[in-house]
Amino acid sequence: MSMDKALKLRYKNLKLHRKLLKAEKYIDFLDFDEKKRGVLIIDSIVPEYDRDSGSRRLFHIIEIMLKRNFNVFLMADSKEYKFKKKYCEAYRNLGAVVYEPALDKNNKLINRKRFIKIVSPHIEFAWLHRPEIFYKYYSFVKKSSNTKLVFDMVDFHYLRLKREWERSKEPLIEKEMDKYLQIELHNAEMADVVIPITEEDKNELFPLLHKKPKMIVVGNIHQFKKDNLNFKNFNQRENILFIGSFLHKPNIDAVKYLHASIFPILLKKIPALKIEIIGSYAPQEILDLNSENFRVLGFVEDISEYFNSAKIFVAPLAYGAGIKGKIGQSLEFGLPLVTTEKGAEGFDFSPTKELMVAPIDNPTIFVEKIIALYTNEKLWESVSENAEKILEPFSLDKIEARVIEILQ
Secondary structure (H helix, E strand, C coil): CHHHHHHHHHHHHHHHHHHHHCCCCCCCCCCCCCCCEEEEECCCCCCCCCCHHHHHHHHHHHHHHHCCCEEEEEEEEHHHHHCCCCHHHHHHHHEEEEEEEECCCCEEHHHHHHHHHHHHCCCEEEEEEHHHHHHHHHHHHHHHCEEEEEECCCHHHHHHHHHHHHHHCCHHHHHHHHHHHHHHHHHHHCEEEEECCCCHHHHHHHHHHHCCCCCCCCCCCCCCCCCCCCCCHHCCCEEEEECCCCCCHHHHHHHHHHHHHHHHHHHHHHHHCEEEEEECCEEEEHHCCCCCEEEECCCCCCCCHHHHCCCCCEEECCCCCCCHHHHHHHHHCCEEEEEEEHCCCCCCCCCCCHHHEEECCCCHHHHHHHHHHHHHHHHHHHHHHHHHCHHHHHHHHHHHHHHHHCCC
């Protein structure tokens, strides 16, 4: 670290220290049952389980660990002002020890590295979530303890960027793609266990590795809502739904494509049709698409009413990797959907795949698939009734078994 950076860091820590003293913010991070086995989880943020698929998946994994009697120590690689109280409290209420900048009883600042040192004697595993997080923290965690390192890929970032570059040929994307390849290969070879989110990601990564680590696929958890009392039948529904966090670039491109190429054709066929777009952190270019028939709603806390009233879910994803949480969510509610081969990755849609998957480069065929499900009750019901079977591999029991296999 340069002298300039060291001085800036020291100044920031002094400023934070004064702020915490004024707020009298003292946290005892050793207030837990020391007899239990421990897992340190580090993510880029305190996982926002109601805003993005990766965070929702990690929330369920934390629930599994706590249910199985592990101590969970959760730390975010976020600036102090970005620790959102709602999420910190939610994980504390579950039973996790959640890091926030705080003071010890001697008025000393507990920063991230000090937190890791405090909890390191009490952890067996460090579950490092996302490539950049593993890359940043693995060596410090390893120095501090005999902890086993778990690299949770979330998705194979290199593969997602490669697919994006194959469509755009943009030099900046190619540069980012190459950067992530080096990071992810390095991480995989340093880890004791690597977690791809789909078999497809695993099969793409494995041949690229010299050292072959233990690899265990842990997908999303999706439970079909059998007790969904607000489920509406075909004739009670209308309109089309898309959901996705706009921090994820494939979602931005999907909505722009939906608006530019699919929506105009649909509107000619069904003039009263509305498309509703739900998702947190929408950039201005997405907000600007809002109109009477193309409604950009932003973040919605309770999405169930939208899944229960929409007639079709769409996900025109041109590229990506890993499992798409939005697809699983739609199926949880028994809502028929139309997506692409990339959107369907990780799911077995048979025997209704032909009704649900359309080519990304042919909006006319994509619209035909939507119209077929939107207007034909029998086809709509066949897809809706198949949703529970599609979600069987993502049941809580199956994913729990994978998580426990990792923590043996």
